[in-house]
Amino acid sequence: MxxxxxxxxxxxxxxxxxxxxxxxxxPDKLVRLFLSKEHRQAADQAAVWMREAGLDVTEDALGTxxxxxxxxxxxxxxxxxxxxxxxxxxxxxxxVIAAIIAADEIKKRGIDVAIDVIAFxxxxxxxxxxxxxxxxxxxxxxxxxTLNLMDAKGLTFEQALEAYGKNPADIPKAAYRKSEAAAxxxxxxxxxPRLEAANEPLGVVTGIVGQSRWSTTVRGxxxxxxxxxxxxxxxxxxxxxxxxxAAEKLARAFKDMVATVGRIEARPGATNIIPGEVVFTVDxxxxxxxxxxRAVAAFEKEAQAIAAARKxxxxxxxFHAIDATPCDRRLQDLLASxxxxxxxxxxxxxxxAGHDAQAMAKLCPSAMMFVRCRGGISHNPxxxxxxxxxxxxxxxxxxxxxxxxxxxx
Ligand code: GLV
Ligand code: MN
Ligand code: MN
Numbered sequence: 001m002x003x004x005x006x007x008x009x010x011x012x013x014x015x016x017x018x019x020x021x022x023x024x025x026x027p028d029k030l031v032r033l034f035l036s037k038e039h040r041q042a043a044d045q046a047a048v049w050m051r052e053a054g055l056d057v058t059e060d061a062l063g064t065x066x067x068x069x070x071x072x073x074x075x076x077x078x079x080x081x082x083x084x085x086x087x088x089x090x091x092x093x094x095x096v097i098a099a100i101i102a103a104d105e106i107k108k109r110g111i112d113v114a115i116d117v118i119a120f121x122x123x124x125x126x127x128x129x130x131x132x133x134x135x136x137x138x139x140x141x142x143x144x145x146t147l148n149l150m151d152a153k154g155l156t157f158e159q160a161l162e163a164y165g166k167n168p169a170d171i172p173k174a175a176y177r178k179s180e181a182a183a184x185x186x187x188x189x190x191x192x193p194r195l196e197a198a199n200e201p202l203g204v205v206t207g208i209v210g211q212s213r214w215s216t217t218v219r220g221x222x223x224x225x226x227x228x229x230x231x232x233x234x235x236x237x238x239x240x241x242x243x244x245x246a247a248e249k250l251a252r253a254f255k256d257m258v259a260t261v262g263r264i265e266a267r268p269g270a271t272n273i274i275p276g277e278v279v280f281t282v283d284x285x286x287x288x289x290x291x292x293x294r295a296v297a298a299f300e301k302e303a304q305a306i307a308a309a310r311k312x313x314x315x316x317x318x319f320h321a322i323d324a325t326p327c328d329r330r331l332q333d334l335l336a337s338x339x340x341x342x343x344x345x346x347x348x349x350x351x352x353a354g355h356d357a358q359a360m361a362k363l364c365p366s367a368m369m370f371v372r373c374r375g376g377i378s379h380n381p382x383x384x385x386x387x388x389x390x391x392x393x394x395x396x397x398x399x400x401x402x403x404x405x406x407x408x409x
Pocket of ligand 3: 084091124379
Protein backbone atom coordinates (compact mmCIF):
# COMPACT_ATOMS: atom_id res chain seq x y z
CA MET A 1 0.00 0.00 0.00
CA UNK A 2 1.19 3.53 -0.78
CA UNK A 3 2.27 5.76 2.10
CA UNK A 4 -0.44 8.20 3.16
CA UNK A 5 -0.09 11.75 1.87
CA UNK A 6 -0.31 14.88 4.04
CA UNK A 7 -4.07 15.15 3.44
CA UNK A 8 -4.66 11.60 4.71
CA UNK A 9 -2.36 12.18 7.71
CA UNK A 10 -4.29 15.36 8.52
CA UNK A 11 -7.60 13.53 8.35
CA UNK A 12 -6.32 10.94 10.80
CA UNK A 13 -4.99 13.63 13.15
CA UNK A 14 -8.35 15.44 13.03
CA UNK A 15 -10.23 12.23 13.95
CA UNK A 16 -7.90 11.70 16.91
CA UNK A 17 -8.29 15.33 18.06
CA UNK A 18 -12.07 14.79 17.98
CA UNK A 19 -11.76 11.58 20.01
CA UNK A 20 -9.89 13.36 22.81
CA UNK A 21 -12.02 16.53 22.71
CA UNK A 22 -14.95 15.29 24.87
CA UNK A 23 -12.62 14.08 27.66
CA UNK A 24 -13.36 16.99 29.96
CA UNK A 25 -14.59 17.41 33.54
CA UNK A 26 -17.10 20.03 32.36
CA PRO A 27 -19.67 19.45 29.63
CA ASP A 28 -19.44 22.81 27.86
CA LYS A 29 -15.74 23.54 28.07
CA LEU A 30 -12.42 21.72 27.98
CA VAL A 31 -11.00 21.13 31.46
CA ARG A 32 -8.57 18.20 31.56
CA LEU A 33 -6.46 18.46 34.68
CA PHE A 34 -3.41 16.42 35.65
CA LEU A 35 -4.26 13.14 37.45
CA SER A 36 -8.00 13.62 36.94
CA LYS A 37 -10.50 11.06 35.64
CA GLU A 38 -10.26 12.77 32.24
CA HIS A 39 -6.47 12.56 32.26
CA ARG A 40 -6.87 8.82 32.94
CA GLN A 41 -9.25 8.50 29.97
CA ALA A 42 -6.98 10.47 27.63
CA ALA A 43 -3.92 8.48 28.75
CA ASP A 44 -5.80 5.20 28.17
CA GLN A 45 -6.81 6.37 24.70
CA ALA A 46 -3.23 7.36 23.87
CA ALA A 47 -2.08 3.91 25.07
CA VAL A 48 -4.65 2.21 22.79
CA TRP A 49 -3.39 4.21 19.79
CA MET A 50 0.23 3.46 20.67
CA ARG A 51 -0.51 -0.29 20.87
CA GLU A 52 -2.33 -0.15 17.54
CA ALA A 53 0.83 1.44 16.12
CA GLY A 54 2.81 -1.56 17.36
CA LEU A 55 4.55 0.24 20.22
CA ASP A 56 5.33 -1.31 23.62
CA VAL A 57 3.40 0.75 26.13
CA THR A 58 4.33 1.58 29.72
CA GLU A 59 3.20 4.25 32.17
CA ASP A 60 5.44 5.89 34.76
CA ALA A 61 4.82 7.06 38.31
CA LEU A 62 3.47 10.43 37.13
CA GLY A 63 1.02 8.89 34.66
CA THR A 64 3.16 9.69 31.61
CA UNK A 65 2.46 7.18 28.84
CA UNK A 66 5.43 5.90 26.85
CA UNK A 67 5.21 3.89 23.61
CA UNK A 68 8.53 2.37 22.56
CA UNK A 69 9.99 0.89 19.39
CA UNK A 70 13.53 -0.17 18.57
CA UNK A 71 16.63 -0.52 20.65
CA UNK A 72 19.40 1.92 21.55
CA UNK A 73 19.34 5.62 22.36
CA UNK A 74 15.85 6.93 21.73
CA UNK A 75 14.47 9.72 19.62
CA UNK A 76 11.81 10.91 22.07
CA UNK A 77 8.76 12.61 20.53
CA UNK A 78 5.58 13.80 22.21
CA UNK A 79 3.76 16.49 24.12
CA UNK A 80 1.06 16.76 26.80
CA UNK A 81 -2.56 15.68 27.34
CA UNK A 82 -3.57 18.11 30.11
CA UNK A 83 -5.33 21.40 29.34
CA UNK A 84 -5.78 24.80 30.90
CA UNK A 85 -9.24 25.58 32.29
CA UNK A 86 -11.52 26.32 29.32
CA UNK A 87 -8.68 25.65 26.89
CA UNK A 88 -8.52 24.54 23.27
CA UNK A 89 -8.22 21.05 21.80
CA UNK A 90 -4.83 21.34 20.07
CA UNK A 91 -2.46 22.69 22.75
CA UNK A 92 -0.63 19.48 23.73
CA UNK A 93 -2.74 16.72 22.15
CA UNK A 94 -1.59 17.63 18.61
CA UNK A 95 2.01 16.83 19.58
CA VAL A 96 1.02 13.47 21.10
CA ILE A 97 -1.14 12.56 18.11
CA ALA A 98 1.49 13.65 15.55
CA ALA A 99 4.08 11.51 17.35
CA ILE A 100 1.83 8.42 17.39
CA ILE A 101 0.91 8.71 13.69
CA ALA A 102 4.54 9.36 12.74
CA ALA A 103 5.83 6.37 14.74
CA ASP A 104 3.15 4.16 13.18
CA GLU A 105 4.18 5.28 9.71
CA ILE A 106 7.92 4.88 10.42
CA LYS A 107 7.27 1.35 11.65
CA LYS A 108 5.24 0.51 8.54
CA ARG A 109 8.04 1.86 6.33
CA GLY A 110 10.50 -0.42 8.16
CA ILE A 111 12.85 2.43 9.03
CA ASP A 112 15.42 1.40 11.61
CA VAL A 113 15.20 3.99 14.39
CA ALA A 114 14.58 3.72 18.14
CA ILE A 115 11.65 5.92 19.14
CA ASP A 116 9.75 6.64 22.35
CA VAL A 117 6.42 8.37 21.94
CA ILE A 118 5.46 10.30 25.07
CA ALA A 119 2.15 11.65 26.43
CA PHE A 120 2.89 13.93 29.39
CA UNK A 121 0.24 14.90 31.94
CA UNK A 122 1.45 18.07 33.67
CA UNK A 123 2.57 20.76 31.28
CA UNK A 124 0.06 23.48 32.06
CA UNK A 125 0.32 23.68 35.84
CA UNK A 126 -3.48 24.02 35.91
CA UNK A 127 -4.12 21.75 38.89
CA UNK A 128 -1.00 22.20 41.01
CA UNK A 129 1.42 25.10 40.59
CA UNK A 130 3.83 22.45 39.30
CA UNK A 131 4.39 23.20 35.63
CA UNK A 132 6.40 20.59 33.68
CA UNK A 133 6.63 18.06 36.53
CA UNK A 134 6.10 15.02 34.28
CA UNK A 135 8.80 16.02 31.79
CA UNK A 136 11.11 16.99 34.66
CA UNK A 137 10.70 13.43 36.00
CA UNK A 138 11.69 11.94 32.62
CA UNK A 139 14.67 14.25 32.42
CA UNK A 140 15.75 13.23 35.94
CA UNK A 141 15.18 16.55 37.73
CA UNK A 142 11.78 16.15 39.42
CA UNK A 143 11.80 18.36 42.50
CA UNK A 144 10.65 16.40 45.61
CA UNK A 145 9.02 19.49 47.18
CA THR A 146 6.48 19.28 44.32
CA LEU A 147 4.83 16.41 46.23
CA ASN A 148 3.65 18.87 48.92
CA LEU A 149 1.95 21.31 46.52
CA MET A 150 -1.80 21.61 46.96
CA ASP A 151 -4.65 21.83 44.45
CA ALA A 152 -7.72 24.05 44.84
CA LYS A 153 -9.49 21.34 46.86
CA GLY A 154 -6.65 21.05 49.38
CA LEU A 155 -5.37 17.70 48.04
CA THR A 156 -1.59 17.42 47.83
CA PHE A 157 0.25 16.33 44.69
CA GLU A 158 1.31 13.21 46.57
CA GLN A 159 -2.26 12.36 47.59
CA ALA A 160 -3.48 12.92 44.03
CA LEU A 161 -0.77 10.60 42.71
CA GLU A 162 -1.79 7.88 45.17
CA ALA A 163 -5.46 8.33 44.24
CA TYR A 164 -4.35 7.84 40.60
CA GLY A 165 -2.84 4.49 41.67
CA LYS A 166 0.78 5.63 41.66
CA ASN A 167 3.60 5.27 44.15
CA PRO A 168 5.63 8.50 44.57
CA ALA A 169 8.66 6.38 45.54
CA ASP A 170 8.74 5.19 41.90
CA ILE A 171 9.26 8.69 40.44
CA PRO A 172 13.06 8.36 40.09
CA LYS A 173 12.50 5.25 37.93
CA ALA A 174 10.79 7.46 35.30
CA ALA A 175 14.09 9.17 34.47
CA TYR A 176 16.08 8.34 31.33
CA ARG A 177 19.78 7.88 31.68
CA LYS A 178 21.57 10.39 29.45
CA SER A 179 22.90 7.53 27.31
CA GLU A 180 19.32 6.35 26.62
CA ALA A 181 18.09 9.66 25.17
CA ALA A 182 19.37 10.71 21.74
CA ALA A 183 17.07 13.72 21.26
CA UNK A 184 13.65 15.14 22.11
CA UNK A 185 11.41 16.71 19.47
CA UNK A 186 7.94 18.17 20.06
CA UNK A 187 5.26 19.29 17.61
CA UNK A 188 3.03 22.03 19.06
CA UNK A 189 0.65 24.68 17.82
CA UNK A 190 2.34 28.06 17.64
CA UNK A 191 -0.13 29.80 20.00
CA UNK A 192 0.81 33.08 18.35
CA PRO A 193 0.18 34.87 15.05
CA ARG A 194 3.50 34.79 13.21
CA LEU A 195 3.06 31.70 10.99
CA GLU A 196 -0.35 32.91 9.92
CA ALA A 197 1.06 36.36 9.11
CA ALA A 198 3.83 34.73 7.03
CA ASN A 199 1.28 32.49 5.30
CA GLU A 200 3.27 29.40 6.23
CA PRO A 201 1.96 26.27 8.01
CA LEU A 202 5.13 25.22 9.85
CA GLY A 203 7.96 26.80 11.78
CA VAL A 204 11.12 25.81 13.62
CA VAL A 205 11.50 27.03 17.20
CA THR A 206 14.78 28.75 17.97
CA GLY A 207 14.28 28.99 21.75
CA ILE A 208 11.70 28.90 24.52
CA VAL A 209 11.03 31.83 26.80
CA GLY A 210 12.15 31.99 30.46
CA GLN A 211 9.47 32.41 33.12
CA SER A 212 9.00 33.52 36.70
CA ARG A 213 5.70 32.90 38.44
CA TRP A 214 4.88 33.95 41.96
CA SER A 215 1.93 34.79 44.16
CA THR A 216 1.71 38.12 45.92
CA THR A 217 -0.20 38.37 49.18
CA VAL A 218 -1.37 41.83 50.19
CA ARG A 219 -2.69 42.29 53.73
CA GLY A 220 -4.73 45.27 54.87
CA UNK A 221 -7.65 45.49 57.22
CA UNK A 222 -11.15 44.19 56.57
CA UNK A 223 -13.84 46.67 57.53
CA UNK A 224 -17.40 47.86 57.06
CA UNK A 225 -18.03 49.10 53.50
CA UNK A 226 -20.42 51.75 54.75
CA UNK A 227 -18.75 53.20 57.80
CA UNK A 228 -15.00 53.49 57.23
CA UNK A 229 -14.10 56.81 55.50
CA UNK A 230 -12.00 56.47 52.35
CA UNK A 231 -8.94 58.07 53.94
CA UNK A 232 -8.97 55.62 56.86
CA UNK A 233 -9.06 52.39 54.86
CA UNK A 234 -6.37 49.76 54.35
CA UNK A 235 -7.96 48.19 51.29
CA UNK A 236 -5.86 45.23 50.16
CA UNK A 237 -7.60 45.01 46.78
CA UNK A 238 -6.85 48.61 45.80
CA UNK A 239 -3.19 48.05 46.71
CA UNK A 240 -3.18 44.83 44.63
CA UNK A 241 -4.78 46.68 41.69
CA UNK A 242 -2.02 49.26 41.75
CA UNK A 243 0.59 46.49 41.91
CA UNK A 244 -0.98 44.72 38.89
CA UNK A 245 -0.75 47.97 36.91
CA ALA A 246 2.86 48.32 38.06
CA ALA A 247 3.58 44.85 36.61
CA GLU A 248 2.08 45.95 33.28
CA LYS A 249 4.14 49.15 33.24
CA LEU A 250 7.30 47.25 34.06
CA ALA A 251 6.80 44.67 31.30
CA ARG A 252 6.21 47.48 28.81
CA ALA A 253 9.42 49.18 29.91
CA PHE A 254 11.59 46.09 29.27
CA LYS A 255 12.24 44.79 25.76
CA ASP A 256 10.17 41.74 24.69
CA MET A 257 8.80 41.12 28.16
CA VAL A 258 5.25 40.12 29.07
CA ALA A 259 3.58 40.08 32.48
CA THR A 260 0.17 38.66 33.34
CA VAL A 261 -1.95 38.80 36.48
CA GLY A 262 -4.18 35.81 35.70
CA ARG A 263 -5.61 34.97 39.08
CA ILE A 264 -6.78 37.17 41.91
CA GLU A 265 -8.76 36.44 45.04
CA ALA A 266 -10.09 39.05 47.47
CA ARG A 267 -10.87 37.90 51.01
CA PRO A 268 -13.26 37.67 52.67
CA GLY A 269 -14.89 38.45 49.31
CA ALA A 270 -18.19 40.11 50.20
CA THR A 271 -19.94 43.11 48.67
CA ASN A 272 -20.09 45.03 51.93
CA ILE A 273 -16.64 44.27 53.33
CA ILE A 274 -13.45 46.19 52.54
CA PRO A 275 -11.04 43.47 51.30
CA GLY A 276 -8.65 42.59 54.12
CA GLU A 277 -6.42 40.23 52.13
CA VAL A 278 -5.74 39.69 48.43
CA VAL A 279 -3.68 37.03 46.75
CA PHE A 280 -2.77 37.38 43.07
CA THR A 281 -0.41 35.59 40.73
CA VAL A 282 2.11 37.18 38.37
CA ASP A 283 3.50 35.32 35.35
CA UNK A 284 6.45 37.21 33.86
CA UNK A 285 8.32 36.06 30.77
CA UNK A 286 11.34 37.14 28.77
CA UNK A 287 13.97 35.53 26.52
CA UNK A 288 16.67 37.37 28.48
CA UNK A 289 17.05 35.74 31.91
CA UNK A 290 19.04 38.63 33.44
CA UNK A 291 16.35 41.11 32.34
CA UNK A 292 13.66 38.84 33.77
CA UNK A 293 15.41 38.67 37.14
CA ARG A 294 15.86 42.43 37.13
CA ALA A 295 12.16 42.89 36.40
CA VAL A 296 11.12 40.56 39.24
CA ALA A 297 13.31 42.51 41.68
CA ALA A 298 11.92 45.82 40.34
CA PHE A 299 8.34 44.58 40.79
CA GLU A 300 9.01 43.63 44.41
CA LYS A 301 10.50 47.04 45.11
CA GLU A 302 7.59 48.83 43.48
CA ALA A 303 4.98 46.64 45.26
CA GLN A 304 6.67 47.35 48.60
CA ALA A 305 6.52 51.10 47.90
CA ILE A 306 2.81 50.84 46.98
CA ALA A 307 2.15 48.82 50.15
CA ALA A 308 4.03 51.32 52.32
CA ALA A 309 2.09 54.27 50.86
CA ARG A 310 -1.21 52.52 51.60
CA LYS A 311 -0.10 51.07 54.98
CA UNK A 312 -0.45 47.51 53.74
CA UNK A 313 1.76 44.47 54.15
CA UNK A 314 3.01 42.59 51.06
CA UNK A 315 4.73 39.21 50.65
CA UNK A 316 5.91 37.29 47.60
CA UNK A 317 5.95 33.53 47.13
CA UNK A 318 7.68 32.24 43.98
CA PHE A 319 6.30 28.91 42.69
CA HIS A 320 7.86 28.48 39.25
CA ALA A 321 10.99 29.71 37.54
CA ILE A 322 12.67 28.41 34.44
CA ASP A 323 15.42 29.89 32.31
CA ALA A 324 15.04 30.60 28.61
CA THR A 325 16.02 27.49 26.64
CA PRO A 326 17.67 27.61 23.22
CA CYS A 327 16.67 24.75 20.89
CA ASP A 328 19.43 22.49 19.58
CA ARG A 329 20.91 23.94 16.35
CA ARG A 330 21.42 20.63 14.54
CA LEU A 331 17.89 19.46 15.30
CA GLN A 332 16.55 22.86 14.20
CA ASP A 333 18.34 22.50 10.87
CA LEU A 334 17.08 18.94 10.42
CA LEU A 335 13.51 20.09 11.12
CA ALA A 336 13.96 22.99 8.67
CA SER A 337 15.21 20.60 5.97
CA UNK A 338 12.26 18.25 6.56
CA UNK A 339 9.81 21.15 6.24
CA UNK A 340 11.56 22.38 3.09
CA UNK A 341 11.44 18.83 1.63
CA UNK A 342 7.66 19.15 1.72
CA UNK A 343 7.76 22.41 -0.21
CA UNK A 344 7.14 24.76 2.71
CA UNK A 345 9.31 27.61 3.93
CA UNK A 346 10.47 26.86 7.50
CA UNK A 347 10.04 30.07 9.45
CA UNK A 348 12.38 30.33 12.47
CA UNK A 349 10.63 31.75 15.52
CA UNK A 350 10.92 31.81 19.29
CA UNK A 351 8.29 30.51 21.71
CA UNK A 352 6.60 32.76 24.25
CA ALA A 353 4.85 29.73 25.72
CA GLY A 354 6.51 27.20 28.01
CA HIS A 355 6.85 23.60 26.80
CA ASP A 356 7.91 20.13 27.95
CA ALA A 357 10.87 20.54 25.57
CA GLN A 358 12.27 23.00 28.11
CA ALA A 359 12.48 20.34 30.82
CA MET A 360 13.70 17.73 28.33
CA ALA A 361 16.52 20.03 27.16
CA LYS A 362 18.23 19.31 30.49
CA LEU A 363 18.43 15.65 29.43
CA CYS A 364 19.28 15.71 25.72
CA PRO A 365 19.35 17.94 22.61
CA SER A 366 15.79 19.20 22.17
CA ALA A 367 13.84 21.05 19.49
CA MET A 368 10.31 21.95 18.44
CA MET A 369 8.20 22.34 15.32
CA PHE A 370 5.38 24.89 15.43
CA VAL A 371 2.12 24.56 13.52
CA ARG A 372 0.02 27.54 12.43
CA CYS A 373 -3.13 28.19 14.45
CA ARG A 374 -5.98 30.49 13.46
CA GLY A 375 -5.58 34.08 14.62
CA GLY A 376 -2.74 32.98 16.90
CA ILE A 377 -5.44 32.23 19.49
CA SER A 378 -4.68 29.72 22.25
CA HIS A 379 -5.61 29.04 25.89
CA ASN A 380 -9.07 29.79 24.59
CA PRO A 381 -11.83 27.48 23.29
CA UNK A 382 -11.57 29.24 19.89
CA UNK A 383 -8.11 27.66 19.36
CA UNK A 384 -8.05 26.03 15.90
CA UNK A 385 -5.56 24.35 13.59
CA UNK A 386 -6.75 23.09 10.21
CA UNK A 387 -6.68 19.46 9.13
CA UNK A 388 -4.38 20.47 6.26
CA UNK A 389 -1.85 22.12 8.60
CA UNK A 390 -1.92 19.14 10.96
CA UNK A 391 -1.30 16.88 7.96
CA UNK A 392 1.67 19.03 6.92
CA UNK A 393 3.05 18.82 10.47
CA UNK A 394 2.77 15.02 10.67
CA UNK A 395 4.29 14.62 7.19
CA UNK A 396 7.18 16.92 8.18
CA UNK A 397 7.70 14.99 11.43
CA UNK A 398 7.89 11.72 9.47
CA UNK A 399 10.36 13.30 7.07
CA UNK A 400 12.38 14.61 10.02
CA UNK A 401 12.55 11.11 11.55
CA UNK A 402 13.72 9.68 8.22
CA UNK A 403 16.47 12.29 8.06
CA UNK A 404 17.34 11.73 11.73
CA UNK A 405 17.59 7.96 11.18
CA UNK A 406 19.77 8.44 8.09
CA UNK A 407 22.06 10.74 10.08
CA UNK A 408 22.49 8.31 12.99
CA UNK A 409 22.67 4.99 11.08
C1 GLV B 1 1.91 26.85 28.86
O1 GLV B 1 1.02 26.78 28.04
C2 GLV B 1 2.38 28.16 29.26
O2 GLV B 1 1.80 28.74 30.16
O3 GLV B 1 3.28 28.68 28.58
MN1 MN C 1 1.20 23.24 25.52
MN1 MN D 1 -0.81 25.60 27.16
